[in-house]
Amino acid sequence: MAERLLQASRQRRVKAMTAAAGSARQAAVPLLLCALLAPGGAYVLDDSDGLGREFDGIGAVSGGGATSRLLVNYPEPYRSQILDYLFKPNFGASLHILKVEIGGDGQTTDGTEPSHMHYALDEDYFRGYEWWLMKEAKKRNSNITLMGLPWSFPGWLGKGFNWPYVNCQLTAYYVMTWIVGAKHYHDLDIDYIGIWNERSFDVNYIKVLRRMLNYQGLQQVKIIASDNLWEPISASMLHDPELLEVIDVIGAHYPGTHTVKDARLTKKKLWSSEDFSTSNNDVGAGCWGRILNQNYINGYMTATIAWNLVASYYEQLPYGRCGLMTAQEPWSGHYAVEAPIWISAHTTQFTQPGWYYLKTVGHLEKGGSYVALTDGLGNLTIIIETMSHKHSMCIRPFLPYFNVSQQFATFVLKGSFSEIPELQVWYTKLGKPSERFLFKQLDSLWINSGGSFTLELQEDELFTLTTLTTGRKGSYPLPPKSQPFPCVYNDDFNVDYPFFSEAPNFADQTGVFEYFMNIEDPGEHRFTLRQVLNQRPITWAADAFNTISVIGDYQWSNLTIKCDVYIETPEKGGVFIAGRVNKGGILIRSARGVFFWIFADGTYRVTGDLAGWTIYTVGHADITAKKWYTLTLTIKGGFSSGLLNGRPLWKNVSVTFPKHGWAAIGTHSFEFAQFDNFHVEAAH
Numbered sequence: 001m002a003e004r005l006l007q008a009s010r011q012r013r014v015k016a017m018t019a020a021a022g023s024a025r026q027a028a029v030p031l032l033l034c035a036l037l038a039p040g041g042a043y044v045l046d047d048s049d050g051l052g053r054e055f056d057g058i059g060a061v062s063g064g065g066a067t068s069r070l071l072v073n074y075p076e077p078y079r080s081q082i083l084d085y086l087f088k089p090n091f092g093a094s095l096h097i098l099k100v101e102i103g104g105d106g107q108t109t110d111g112t113e114p115s116h117m118h119y120a121l122d123e124d125y126f127r128g129y130e131w132w133l134m135k136e137a138k139k140r141n142s143n144i145t146l147m148g149l150p151w152s153f154p155g156w157l158g159k160g161f162n163w164p165y166v167n168c169q170l171t172a173y174y175v176m177t178w179i180v181g182a183k184h185y186h187d188l189d190i191d192y193i194g195i196w197n198e199r200s201f202d203v204n205y206i207k208v209l210r211r212m213l214n215y216q217g218l219q220q221v222k223i224i225a226s227d228n229l230w231e232p233i234s235a236s237m238l239h240d241p242e243l244l245e246v247i248d249v250i251g252a253h254y255p256g257t258h259t260v261k262d263a264r265l266t267k268k269k270l271w272s273s274e275d276f277s278t279s280n281n282d283v284g285a286g287c288w289g290r291i292l293n294q295n296y297i298n299g300y301m302t303a304t305i306a307w308n309l310v311a312s313y314y315e316q317l318p319y320g321r322c323g324l325m326t327a328q329e330p331w332s333g334h335y336a337v338e339a340p341i342w343i344s345a346h347t348t349q350f351t352q353p354g355w356y357y358l359k360t361v362g363h364l365e366k367g368g369s370y371v372a373l374t375d376g377l378g379n380l381t382i383i384i385e386t387m388s389h390k391h392s393m394c395i396r397p398f399l400p401y402f403n404v405s406q407q408f409a410t411f412v413l414k415g416s417f418s419e420i421p422e423l424q425v426w427y428t429k430l431g432k433p434s435e436r437f438l439f440k441q442l443d444s445l446w447i448n449s450g451g452s453f454t455l456e457l458q459e460d461e462l463f464t465l466t467t468l469t470t471g472r473k474g475s476y477p478l479p480p481k482s483q484p485f486p487c488v489y490n491d492d493f494n495v496d497y498p499f500f501s502e503a504p505n506f507a508d509q510t511g512v513f514e515y516f517m518n519i520e521d522p523g524e525h526r527f528t529l530r531q532v533l534n535q536r537p538i539t540w541a542a543d544a545f546n547t548i549s550v551i552g553d554y555q556w557s558n559l560t561i562k563c564d565v566y567i568e569t570p571e572k573g574g575v576f577i578a579g580r581v582n583k584g585g586i587l588i589r590s591a592r593g594v595f596f597w598i599f600a601d602g603t604y605r606v607t608g609d610l611a612g613w614t615i616y617t618v619g620h621a622d623i624t625a626k627k628w629y630t631l632t633l634t635i636k637g638g639f640s641s642g643l644l645n646g647r648p649l650w651k652n653v654s655v656t657f658p659k660h661g662w663a664a665i666g667t668h669s670f671e672f673a674q675f676d677n678f679h680v681e682a683a684h
Contacts, residue, residue, distance in 0.1 A: 045360050045372045046414035052357035056302045058348050060309035062133050063101020064151050065108025070330050071312035072129045073504035078333040081476045085337050087140040091474030093344040096353050098137045099147035100130040102178050106152025106537035110313040110585045112508045115154045125181035127501040134188050149194030155535035164538050165202040172212040192224045201226040210246040222248035227273050234262035256397040259299040276306035277322050278395045282430045285339035286392030289385045289462050292347050293369045297361050316554040318585040332483035342439035350381040350466040367404030380417050381466040388459040404459045413451040422446050428462040439473050485553035487682040494527045503529050509588040511547025528674040531667050541586040548666035557660040559682040562632045566674040567600045570625040574599040574668030579635045580661040594655050596633045596642045600625040616653045
């Protein structure tokens, strides 16, 4: 009997799917309403015995680092559309939490983000783009939770050491100024502040930070620690009552949906404060769908935050396309609303921070999981996922094998939910294009008189069943088609009052390059791009010993780069322009390419790498500091040549590797230097 029913069900399913493919109106997935048909077990959803933990939201990280770099110079209306897909309630991902990097001038995965205090007496709350991004998020959702976390710190805080806890008072002051600046200059209330991303915490520093915040009247700003593993922070809290008191949330990274006993014993909120970082294809979407449910079911985590918000960085940098959506072409306006946006919507559009999980959540008999949440006012949202092992592997940690198979699942509504007559249904199916649906609204489901309903579940599906009727799959007309970076590109940096501190499309990989106005130079070099760090930051990754900013198309091979350069440091200073640069992000130290250097001591050099180990040629030239020079680098096939002020300086130098890469500018060390009239011309 059961076999005949299943066969009939499968036939109905095929018909339904065929009808759905032909009709954009409704994807008619069979929702079997009669509990008698279900050979599977029943899952009770009940609040009679009280509720589970309070839900704190779903969010994403901008930063760690420079992950939103290319977003800022998207033309309108595309930039606003991207922001709507991320933050607008009941439209797309509708995120509840935005976590940003507190820029610290160091390389933090895909680039550097500028600090609000490059030097001890320097404060500027308009550098970078995280302030702008937080304001855009707040504009769309005034209730969004804002978080700040440092990855690197400006060098002066270390007093000669690569360590932020040399003077805990000073570092706490630095972090506090960022919070105060966010409010004073941008009217942004920061809700949570972190310690040091994925690095050591200092118990004394955490206590000093809490006292500093309280002294400044920032009692409402909560502390999350330690943005690393569950231990040793949890055990430290259990052994130190003051530490236990000052930390509000334990945040762990990539917990694999599990927590540890010590963390639970603290009785604190537990968050997966960084997770995902998986390519935003269907496997990444499956990973995201699985952990959004199972982080709570297995690990009691009440918030999950994806790294990263939007893949707005050159794709060949580390972890390319690991954002909830992709927006890496400001020059064309092209962007892609990827599946993880709609996976997010299954939870975010039908819950809010302040809702509560039911105690009755768990795993399905034949694989998959279900959670249910309520606002305590009669609304109920149920999220069911059946992501298979193969299609839900996150980048980390290792995922032990499990099996998911077709099943019938009967749910029984009890307690205050027993009278609910109808639930709205939203559906996603990942996998083959012919069967694929993303966040599709189906016919609403009428609950039978016993308060039960049965679903037929296949693998790689996601259902949201909810009393809320506000869900919406937002859309805009298709953005422009994808285009490569323009093969002729110029920037004279002549911007009187720049809206952003950095020039478009330049992606700083060590050091910080900012628009600069030469007050003494009324001539053609009044407005320039300047490298502004004069000491090495407290690093998070392996920053290079030189500063470098890359730009352009990674596939560029034959090209000419021309740029005016100005060395500010007498005798020891040096600058370069480069082509075919093949690495960036956390790998920047080992970048290869063709690097044309000039030095204030009257020498020039051509190297095959940023570190300067491979020397192609060296020589003397009439070069000094505090004077403008025009450098031209031409690379064609296996040869390169260089001009100084339009005259040949070296030619036909053999360059065999790499075959292609970005263009770049930079300096010999952490030193002030200026660049102007940047021009690149690449062969198609």
